[in-house]
Amino acid sequence: MAEKPKIAKDIDSNINYLKELLGVGESFDVIFREYKFGRRRGASFSINAMVNDVVMADVLEHMMAQGQEELSMNILQKLFYSRLTHSQVKLVDNMNDAITSVLSGEMLFFLDGEGQVMVVDARSYPARMPSESNIEKVTRGSRDSFVETLVFNTALIRRRLRDPNLRFEIVKVGTRSQTDVAVAYIKDITNPELVETVKKRLNDINIDGVPMAEKAIEEYIAVGSKWNILPKVRYSERPDVAAVHLLEGHVCVIVDTSPNVMILPTTFWHHVQHVEEFRQNIIVGSFLRFVRMGAILFSLVLPPLWLALVLQRHLLPETLTFLGPRDPGIIPLGLQFIFAEFGIEMVRMATVHVPAAQSTALGFIGAFMLGEFATKVGLFGNETIFYIAVATVGTFATPSVELALAIRTFRLALTALVLLFKLPGLLLGLLGLFFILVFTKSFGIPYLWPAIPLNVAALKDVIFRLPIPSKVLRPAVLKPQDKDRLEGRTHKGPQKKKKEK
Template sequence: MDVRSSHPLGQHSGSEETGNEEPEQSVQRQSIIPSRMEDVICRLKDEVGYKKSFDVVVREMTLGDTRTAFFMMNGLAKDIALTEVLKRLSYLHGENMTSDALHSFMNLYVPAVQVEPEEDWNKMMTNVLAGSTAMFIEGENRALIIDAKSFPARGPEEPSLERVVRGSRDGFVETLMVNVSLVRRRLRDPRARYEVVRVGERTQTDVCIAYIDDIADMELVESIRDKIKAVHIDGLPLADKQLEEATVRLGWSPFPLVRYSERPDVVASHLLEGNVAVFVDTTPSVMILPTTFFDLVQHVEENRQTPFIGTYLRWVRFLGILVSMFLLPLWFLYVLQPQLLPPNLSFIGPSKEGKIPLVLQFLLAEFGVDLMRMAAVHTPSPLATAMSLVSAILVGDIAVKSGLFINEVILYMAVSAIGMFATPSYELGLANRIVRLVLIVSVAIFKVPGFIVGITAILLLLCFQRSFNRPYLWPFIPFDAKALLNIIFRMPVLESKTRPNLLRPQQRDKMPTGNGRS
């Protein structure tokens, strides 16, 4: 057998042309599946820990007078399906087999839906570690990969961060195939594409790039694909968040440049708009690319109500977000310079000072809210209510009564916290909190100039942000009146006829014509 013919890329390197063939052939031999069963077993012991790791299973059998071995990972292989395969193969006799044993097993006797030959040892190993089963045949330099997987998984449940009053209650889970199926169920477009690449030298994590072929900007798809393939890292045990940092290049900016969603209906609607979705195995959240600041402040609940009610809910949410960022700094500014207040608002300001300076009260209150939030996340559910009572009533009440804090600080801090929790994007809510802290410190040091310069600096930061080469503040900067109107008002479905300019879709018109395609 020609060793070079089994190279996974089917190409010859320059070393063969110069006569230096030994190193190249040595590398190629390492990826060839041995034809002798003893060599296969020996290699499995060396590389994957067969007979050391309890979950590595090798089932050796003689089928049709041919020696075979099934290699799988216990817990990832679907034992019911494999038992049926073995049951069917156990009836084989020697006279049933042809001279090409692998061809016979693959095309005639292995009763599985997805079976394909594999000649590269490393690819075979990756498939088995991903849940497939490899069937080795004595005398063959290839193995059959049987796709019979069974992953430990929970059922689809409503996401805790994206709850709706009316609407579907299913959400993504930690299994990639289930997540793709949930979107396929809602988006039965034959032009929907789901490309899988593997990222991570050791984890070999499956990453799926989803888009609609005749809607999405193919330059955007190519850019996302290239960035993901260019990631060289040991692995992605933390899944999508690590992939985001490796591809988006956030740096030290607190603002998220990726929108996460755990709802299949949200992902399907964004695919129809022309966005690209990135699924990462082992995580229940999906990245939607590109995104803008105004994408992150919208919620699916607005589209589950009538346009009037949806618009009202959107305005209330916008007001809450603005309050969460600017209420405390503005109140603090008026306390420091009461002459700025108009006469009819002269009541604003504390009637008495606390024992701690106001700026320190603000910072301690901010850190206290963050501490309570983290404690709530790590507290078991039966104790969460008791923890909230202790934090909110005892700590807050005693702090005011002892004179350390004043009532107004606690009041405005609570209102700002509610506005932060009303932000649909958890990541954006945390970033807005940083904005509030920066403005409080700027006001404490520089007063009015600090407030103005702080807002200007944050606005400039947002202006220079880009998500996959798309402006982050679109449609405000650059200004797009029609798109901005669609953000301020929740338009009726039939009046929203075009896709956003930002995404540069191949088809601008949403309304099908004639045969169903524009």
Template sequence: MIADDGQKAKISKKLDENLKWLNEALGIDKNFDIISRQVHFAGKDAFLLFVDGFTKDNIMMYLLRSLTLVKREDIVVNTLEKIFKTYIDYIEVDQTDDLHQVVDRVLAGQTALFIEGEQKAILIDAREYPIRSPEEPDLERVVRGSRDGFVETLVYNTALIRRRIRDPKLRMELMEAGTRSKTDICIAYLEDVANPNLVQLIKEKIEAIRMDGLPMAEKSVEELIMPGSFWNPFPKIRYTERPDVAAAHLLEGHVLVLVDTSPSVMILPATFFHHVQHAEEYRQSPLVGAFLRWVRFFGIAASVFLAPVWLLVALEPRLLPEGLKFIGPDKPGQVGLMWQFFFAELGIDLLRMAAVHTPSALTTALGLIAAILIGEVAIDIGLFAPEVVLYMSIAAVGVFATPSYELGMANTLVRILLIFAVGLFRLPGLLVGFGLVFIFLALSKSFGVPYLWPLIPFNWTALKSILVRSPVPIQNTRPSALKPQDASRQPLPATKPLKRKSENSETNGSRRKDE
């Protein structure tokens, strides 16, 4: 009989008992894709257990052919060990005496081999998940640079990172979360660079997950390890689908969290300024990269402040100097300006969602409908002032120019907040609204790192590298906020002149002795 205490179930020497237990646990006779394949070799009865669709057929056929050539006299003594070490011609194999572990491994895609009279099973990792080819991510395109991107299979993603960082200190630790989904989660970091306290904190938070499943993969993990994120629209974790971006952050001392079934990799911790940088800036010369960065900064600032500030001067023309009186609206429209901005905001968000769900062949038609049938007609009938459409369009372009989709959505909510604050309280509303948002960001932290670092607390060296895209030769230190074990990214220059001087001094000393 199989002794099952709920934690461990010992494998029996009798195949029938093992098969009965597995049938109750996995429902082999009820699931068409869970297959139990009876085999016989060297006078021994055995069976293979695997999930159809996860196993590589050619490898399993090769192994079965190899087993049929085994003779009984070759495996009479220590049958399992001899088959495991000699006749299983495959690299990734393991043994276990626990049926619960067999169930977990089989559902993860491995194949289990049970042999009559043996109290252990051989686990063969000959799985092959359905996978798409690595392609350039839509949200992080670059003019020059690599075109590969992460996919939904964890082992491919770790390989893309190891291809770029061949450091023996790179650690890829596998964890599991979800009592039912049993989702694989990989923690990647450089052991001699990353802060060990940060690594341990992330591990503890993942181990504390008690959900039954993680169907939304990395997003579910984020909300479970970042408490209070429901009320905070600003992203405290940076996502990337580019292996080069992930590798760059590993070298800085960050920790990566890769979740199986997701092409997005989480970068921890992340500050506000991590979300305003793009890989394109590092694919161009430093001067061009700095120019692109400042254009991006302008677009992000315009997406937040342009509409509220224009609404303020439209409602309070006295705030404008005489030479800028033309900025106000000539025809305010039939609806209040504050509500015009609000309805225009809803219209833009509605169009964006419609574009996501619209087939690519119809996106051009959708744009024409939005621009002509909605925008022009709304202005002609007096529903919107032309300036409202203009400034909301510029704000929308600024949102699209924001490298981080999550930060763009957070800035949208801040813009709406400021529009209502200006509409209700004019200049005090704008100042108080912006002040509250700034204080909120200044008090926020991402895994112990201040969210507005290096602005608050102030660090000019780090802030300078954010304001201006610095050349690679002078990027010789890692961010101090991460508290890395190794703060230097480049070795100190060789001290050859000093060496020559010491040699000369030794020569002179020997000459003096001879004299």
């Protein structure tokens, strides 16, 4: 590793170096200012709109207040330890760290004759305040969600977990972007090997920048087949969801400029659960979970199964002879489903791209276009529209957008197999999907755990919404250091272990 260039004691050398590197005079947002403190010269560098002017005025006021007799050698140390009241100040002795700091929004202050630079964290990022999540809405519960500012997101989690063992470790990703990525975990709960694995993969990222934030980072750290479309991590916009997973022993990756926190490792069952289940009664919550799982299953198999049975009507029992199109339409049935899938995806994409005021109107237009008008002109049959509509509604039952899109892709593949090979094609496709689920892993965790491999106690927890007081054990597959939630550590130190019966 190359040695980092040191801060020169000659202030002109530092000024000229940074002026050329940062483009002072070329980039209007790079602010350079010189000062006079008696016989000593000072200079500052900062980025416009990223520094709080009120804080900096207070810092400079303390600098100006020092008499000429105090502006001797080691003045930075004197100011640092006895004068500056701002809490987030540090002394840096190399140019690389200083450059990273100023481009991150901190202010650099040089003083002639000093081999260090004072870095004042007076950042004031353009930021929005926490508001309700658009994806993970609840009828009852908190309405705050993550935003694009890293320190706001860590504060939202820290507010819910006042545990001294909660850690937020910063990793810089991207040689040019220097994106701040925080690895969140609870030190005495989370498996240390998992934490080290995540940090190592983050440090191994070799790219100039990650402006696409969390998704680009996921493709680097979620090792596995790039052709497997099943989501290996879970995204959440809710601080309470992130806090629950941290208490279970998961790791959360928080990327600056992104309102989505990455939770890992995850299984299939993490993507079919929703916080709404835990805001309702136990029975109601279990019912909601059954409905959601049933909707996802129908979304996957209903259209291809109906198509397979209709194409081979001799396989239908007498009780199901009513199945089948009365008016099949001009286009063959198999192609109708494929074209309808493309039509629905077009409407979905259009509603995302148009302004919010027009999205509702566009949805009505799409519904009429794909529904009533398409059947009237004879392009599609009524049954085709019905089953595609049921499948589409089922797709939106999961709060995981990534899983919903994966299910839609699998459904399209199953429909194509049925069109080519009829019922054997459907069975072959479902068997292939099962093997994909079985062999998929997220950071070494089997995707179908606790169903495969079987863990009966944990399986009951993912199928039913169990009472919170009964959930005293953390998921064994995460290998947590503290397995029992009733015997966790507090700020007073480890509690005495209960006598085993």
